[in-house]
Amino acid sequence: MTEARRRARVFCAxxxxxxxxxxxxxxxxxxxxxxxxxxxxxxxxxxxxLRDSPRRIAEWAEEFRAGSSGAFQLNVWIPETSEPDPAERQRLIDGARQFLGGFGTPGEPGGPDPPVFREQCEAMLAARPTAVSSIMGLFEPDYVRRLHARGIAWFACATTLDEALAAEDAGADAVVAQGMEAGGHRGSFRQEDAERAEVGLFALLPRLADRLRVPIVATGGIADGRGLAAALTLGASAVQVGTVLLRCPETGTSREWAAALEDLGPEDTVTTRAYSGRLARAVRTAYVRAWAEPGAPRPALFPDQLRLVGQWRRGTTDGLDRSNYWAGQSAALATEEPAADVITRMWTSACGLLPG
Known part of the structure; x- marks a missing residue:
């Protein structure tokens, strides 16, 4: 058995x-x-x-277990520990609000209050998933001990070797190596470093594999058996996929978002802060392009930008995307098939490519 197959088998077991x-x-x-x-x-x-109350976390786990006895993870963002300068924060809010005014009339401000991070953490403990995963930072040591005491693994997302080593030292059971190809938000520990630390997955994987003791889960731009086989060959024990599942019927993606993914070229996705204030990869829509034009302001910080975009979506607007069109660079490989078929085909194809 090859080393790539052995790693995958050990991880699965x-x-x-x-x-x-x-x-x-x-x-x-x-x-x-x-x-x-x-x-x-x-x-x-x-x-x-991220947006779920403790009650909704419990309900989600119950609904999952009503349909499956299989493995699952729950994921949350780690809050930032430093507060932004109030004057700078307000300046960014004012600039973003003025710029969004070019897209129409805003609705009422507000929206639901964000859930409390510590309460979410307690709810994840109570749900007892196979793994709890983090992004944009590390859990506190006491919480890691409590996870392990309940038999729950911790998967920590990392975008650089330094982040991965810090996660391993903090007790992570696996590191999710996120390449810049990934759709959605970047997992950088320091948000101000997110643009600088855009490393491709197949450059990141060998660097981590040569230094880490814990298993690596590769994510970013993997959407078929070729990518899966390549990731395992480069040192991963498993892969994590998202964009390839966005057109599956079980996901419930909006018709407009799903249509935007069809035959979408890698160059037609970009990293942007226009939706949430944090860096994320999305479809290069007219709205996203507008924020990159000369003279456009820097988006407000998270969660201010997210709230402002939500307010304008509740109003009467023109040209503002009605949802966040997240997309990884392999979006064109996403198909309108049941998720089980997509996953099964990926592994079958990878097995045909990996040496025995």
Missing amino acids: RFGLGLPVLQAPMSGSSPPELAVAVAGAGGMGAGGV
């Missing part, structure tokens, strides 16, 4: 999987139905709980 494919925990695009379908194919389902 440890976490109760039939094949080394994890669903990306996409906040707002990870309904229990999708996780059930992925787990049913032998992979690991996922829920992104």
Whole structure:
């Protein structure tokens, strides 16, 4: 058996999987139905709980378990520890508000209050998933100990070797190596460094594999068996996929967003802060392009930009995307098929490419 196959087999045995494919925990695009379908194919389902209350986290886990006894992860963002300068923060808000005025009339301000991070963490403990995963930072040591005491693994997203080593030292059971090709938000620990640290997955993987002791889960631009086989060959034990599942019926992606992914070239995705204030890869829509034009202001910080965009979406606007069109660079490989078929085909194809 080759080393690549051995790593995948060990990872699958440890976490109760039939094949080394994890669903990306996409906040707002990870309904229990999708996780059930992925787990049913032998992979690991996922829920992104960034916007979820403790009650909704518990309900999501119950709905998943009603349809599957398989493995699943729950994912949350780590809050920033430093407060921005109030005057600078307000300056960015004012500039973003004025710029958004060019897209129409805003609706009422407000929206639901964001959930409390510590309460979310307690709810994830109570849900007892296979793994709890983090992005944009590390959990506190006490929380890691509590996870492990309940038999819950911790998967930590990292975009650089320094971040990966810090996660390993902090007790992570696996590192999710996120390449710049990935759709959605960048996992950089320091948001001000996110643009500088845009490293491609196949450059990042060998660098991590040569230094880490814990398993690596590769994510970013993987959408078929070729990418899966390549990731395992370069040192990963499993892969995590998101964009390739966005057109699956179980995901519930809006018709407009799904249509934007069809035959989308890698060059037609860009990293932007225009939706949330944090760097993320999305479709290069007219709205996203506008924020990159000369003279356009820098988007407000998170969550201010997110709230402002939400306010304008509640109003009467023209040219503002009605949802965040997240997309990885392999979006063109996404198909309108059941998620189980996508996952199964990926692994079957990879097996045909990997040496025995």
